[in-house]
Amino acid sequence: MSGHRHIDLSVLVLLGLSMGAGAVLDYLRDGIGLEILLGICLSGLIALLPLLLVWSYAAWILWRHAPTDAQKVIPVGILTGTGVLLGWVVTYLIGDVREQTALDRTRRDTLTALRHEIFALVDKLDNQDIWAHAKDVQERIAQGDGTTRVGKAVPYHPYSTMESQPIIFEAVSGSIPTIKAATVAAIVRFYAEYTDLRRMIEDSRSDIARSLSPERRVNLHKQLTKRRASTLSWGLKALEEIGRDLGESDYEKINRSGKNEGITPEKTGDPDE
Numbered sequence: 001m002s003g004h005r006h007i008d009l010s011v012l013v014l015l016g017l018s019m020g021a022g023a024v025l026d027y028l029r030d031g032i033g034l035e036i037l038l039g040i041c042l043s044g045l046i047a048l049l050p051l052l053l054v055w056s057y058a059a060w061i062l063w064r065h066a067p068t069d070a071q072k073v074i075p076v077g078i079l080t081g082t083g084v085l086l087g088w089v090v091t092y093l094i095g096d097v098r099e100q101t102a103l104d105r106t107r108r109d110t111l112t113a114l115r116h117e118i119f120a121l122v123d124k125l126d127n128q129d130i131w132a133h134a135k136d137v138q139e140r141i142a143q144g145d146g147t148t149r150v151g152k153a154v155p156y157h158p159y160s161t162m163e164s165q166p167i168i169f170e171a172v173s174g175s176i177p178t179i180k181a182a183t184v185a186a187i188v189r190f191y192a193e194y195t196d197l198r199r200m201i202e203d204s205r206s207d208i209a210r211s212l213s214p215e216r217r218v219n220l221h222k223q224l225t226k227r228r229a230s231t232l233s234w235g236l237k238a239l240e241e242i243g244r245d246l247g248e249s250d251y252e253k254i255n256r257s258g259k260n261e262g263i264t265p266e267k268t269g270d271p272d273e
Contacts, residue, residue, distance in 0.1 A: 107178040108246065114187060115242045117168035119254075121194060122235035124163070125228060129259045131271055134225035138218045157210055158221065160201045166191060179245065186241040190234040197227045229260075229268040237265035 137158045145156040169191050176184055203209060204224055209217065236254060243251025262269025 103178055106175050110172045110175040111179060111183070111242050111246055113168050113172055115239060117166060118187070118190060118235055118238050118242070121164065121166070122232060122239065123255075123257075125232040125235065126257045126260055126263075130225060130229050130232065130263065131260075131269060134221065138221050141218050141221060142214050144214075155210075155214065157217075160204060160224070162201055163194065163198045165198075166194065183238075183241040183245045186234065186238040190231070190238040193227065193231040193234045197224075197231045200224050200227055226268070226270065229263055229270065232260065232263050233265060233268045236263070240265050 140156045141158065143156075145154050169187075176187075179187075201224065204220060209220060212220065239254050240251055260269065267273075
């Protein structure tokens, strides 16, 4: 401190303004979100007000009971102590800003990576009319492929390609706790459905499945179709929740093929329902 009350007070005011302006600028640059900015300001006030009240009360007692000669240096001591106090608070807030900013960036990076993978998987599921195609396939399973061999229809076995192994979800699973609970629920449910779909496709390609009667193979394909539609529905739900979590106003707008309009984040479009 300089020993001059007006100069020292100006320095303290500028210090506080600089810290506040830095936080605001970081927010404007999308460094931190609005919720984090408000939280930082609130935590600063909560931490600062009790300390200032105690400090003010102690300074008043000191001023009241101090000798007349000592009262001349008390303002300088108060300003010096206030500067130290504000330094502690500023150090705490800066550390909190850095921690919250790092967590927010991790959350946004995680959500962005998951959105890219989920959209790629959803887009592949959505590129074919699931229910219409399933109806055609199931009729062919029941009737055979239309040719005969020794007086019998040749069995028809549809071939489903194996869905891609999700890579991003496994890679960022450690960052999942930074995401909101509603978003995590939709994401985890989608990947659970997708995992079950991959397993059902693998089972349908086995020799055991191929040896089943046409009626049982039709039922198996119906279950596979329900799982495929459910997976698409939960994928759309996960994409919506991710967009909402990222603060996007048009989070419900998802690029789609238009071939499965009956399948939405709320329903699977099952004709039997």
